Amino acid sequence: MAEPGWSSDAGGAVYRSRDPVRNLRIRVHIQRVTSASLLLQQLQPPAGQQGKELISLATFSSHPAASGYCPGDEEEAVIGWQEKLFSQRCQKVTSSEQEVPSFLVERMANLRRRRQDRRPAEGSVLKSRIITWKPSEEFIKNNHVINTPVQTMYIMGDLGPYGMLGHREYEHVLCTVKVDGNGVITVKPDFTSTKGAYRIELDGEKRELWRYTVENASAQVQQEEEEREQRMFRDLYSRHKEYLNGLVGSDFEMTLPGALRLFVNGEIVSAQGYGYDHLYVHFFLELPSRWSSPAFQQLSGVTQTCATKTLGRDNVAYFSYPFTLEMFFTQEDESEGSLPQWPVIYFEVLSLDYWQRYRVEGYGSVVLPAAPGFHTLTAPTWRPTELGTVSELRRFFIGGSPELEDMTYVRVPGIFKGKCLSRFGFRTETTGSVTFRLHCLQQSKAFLESSALRKRMQSVLDQLGGFSQQNSLYSVLEAFQRARRRMQEARESLPQDLISTSTSAVQQP
Known part of the structure; x- marks a missing residue:
């Protein structure tokens, strides 16, 4: 106990x-x-029962050498x-030969020291598993x-x-x-x-x-020292905050008036439904008229070669290839409120065989979304073919297949200036599809101005009494404008002599 x-x-x-x-x-x-002193404390008999047992216990505990x-x-x-x-x-820990090594000395003698400059030899293979x-x-x-x-x-x-x-x-x-x-x-x-x-x-x-x-037993800090330390921490945090603000800057980068900035974080996710293995995708961005991009922006790219994986009935190649696009649209006429054309991503899917020969597996295109936000797009592809089995045999054994000289022929080529594009007699074959993920961001001063205008109108309408009065006010104004337009149209449709007569009749007392 x-x-x-x-x-x-x-x-x-x-x-x-x-x-x-x-x-x-x-x-x-x-x-x-x-144990003897503990028993003396816990086995203390009640008052009135002092006897030989108590005397013997007291005698036992009074001899420290016997009880330890x-x-x-x-x-x-x-x-x-x-x-x-x-x-x-x-x-x-001495070095005397007559002294028996202590436990600490033995442990220090058997300690393995790690070599900091250890490097694997050339041609050697690491024993540890990488994957x-x-x-x-x-x-x-x-x-x-x-x-x-x-x-x-x-x-x-x-x-x-x-x-x-x-x-x-x-x-x-x-x-x-x-x-x-x-x-x-x-x-x-x-x-x-x-x-x-x-x-x-x-x-x-x-x-x-x-x-x-x-x-x-640590020394307690004085109140003055604690307050001084708190002030030092606050000063340090404020200086660090000012330093970060100086790196970021306080001015928000704005576009020019009448310009739209489009920023796209994209990813080529996968390609599925193709007959051959070891696929890769070559793509480029076409900018229509009045669109431009910075000088450092790369408008084309090539993914890595990826082996396919059987998923259900299709062979799927997962690329997960990221890319970034930045472009600007400049509006020439301020009265024009719609964008004529949006940039297009043209791409082709190719396969690589054992002899490092490539085949064209399909062509496709993706129009960048007009709405900002996250978009997942799956674009089908096709490839040109020839009549007969000779072309397919050549494609299988030798490699190579009919290709497009201009990849924009997937849609309407940019150099085409006519009214009607005929593709009669052009033989194609439907192949697989490619999946894209696009995160689109748009920036323009027009968005800021329209937002500020909505806020000002909302504050004025709030002062007038809320949404109920807003609806009634708008309905009265619209009815007055419609009645005024009808009166003007009716007045213009009447003959001039009748208008003058009715005017004079009205002026008579």
């Missing part, structure tokens, strides 16, 4: 501090408590962070956890009997302190500021009992 006031909760506690960990101080107080108890058998120490206090078992094709649940759990470096300090006590200090079996961990780089301090067991002392009961004939306390 434990002494009243002792703590049975040896769980840890987590603290967070912004101070350097070198300022941490822990006070540990440990005292030996024997000494009134001064206690120790207190204040330990700093990573302060080295070696036990008698680890203190023998784990079938990871286990334990592997996924261990490799998907953010491991923060943690430093650990152990405070241990040598609880051996008299004359037997320095043995490993009598060493016990009193407290474990862990500190990470984020200022999180874990103490196990927790400080005994509001709890009772902890107990350690040893195995053996005497079954000796020890009690110890763990307290935070």
